[in-house]
Amino acid sequence: xxxxxxxxxxxxxxxxxxxxxxxxxxxxxxxxxxxxxxxxxxxxxxxxxxxxxxxxxxxxxxxxxxxxxxxxxxxxxxxxxxxxxxxxxxxxxxxxxxxxxxx
Numbered sequence: 001x002x003x004x005x006x007x008x009x010x011x012x013x014x015x016x017x018x019x020x021x022x023x024x025x026x027x028x029x030x031x032x033x034x035x036x037x038x039x040x041x042x043x044x045x046x047x048x049x050x051x052x053x054x055x056x057x058x059x060x061x062x063x064x065x066x067x068x069x070x071x072x073x074x075x076x077x078x079x080x081x082x083x084x085x086x087x088x089x090x091x092x093x094x095x096x097x098x099x100x101x102x103x
Contacts, residue, residue, distance in 0.1 A: 004079055012079040015069060021060035028056030029084050 016022055031053030039046040061068050070076045 004075060004082065008073075008075055009079060009083065011073070012069075012076055012083070015061075015064065015066040018060070018064045021064040024056045024060030024063075025080060026084060026087075028053040028060070029080050031056065033081060 016025060031049050035046045035049035035053060038049065057068065068076075
């Protein structure tokens, strides 16, 4: 059984439809993850990044008009980063194919 099934991904995507919300999540998610990595080295900077990253996500949800669901569905804390990685790898593969065709 997969950790994150299709229904969970679809539920996550249903509350992340607005392009501005998607953009703010695409920016905020790496900032949050980066803050976790930098915490041992620079705790104050890490805290500022953590707050900024979550701020971007909350602004996105305000624009979308939907509340964040991670309190009722904690698995969404994993879905966001995993979808971002998937989209980036899909984009990179697509761009690589375009570059190969141009050559």
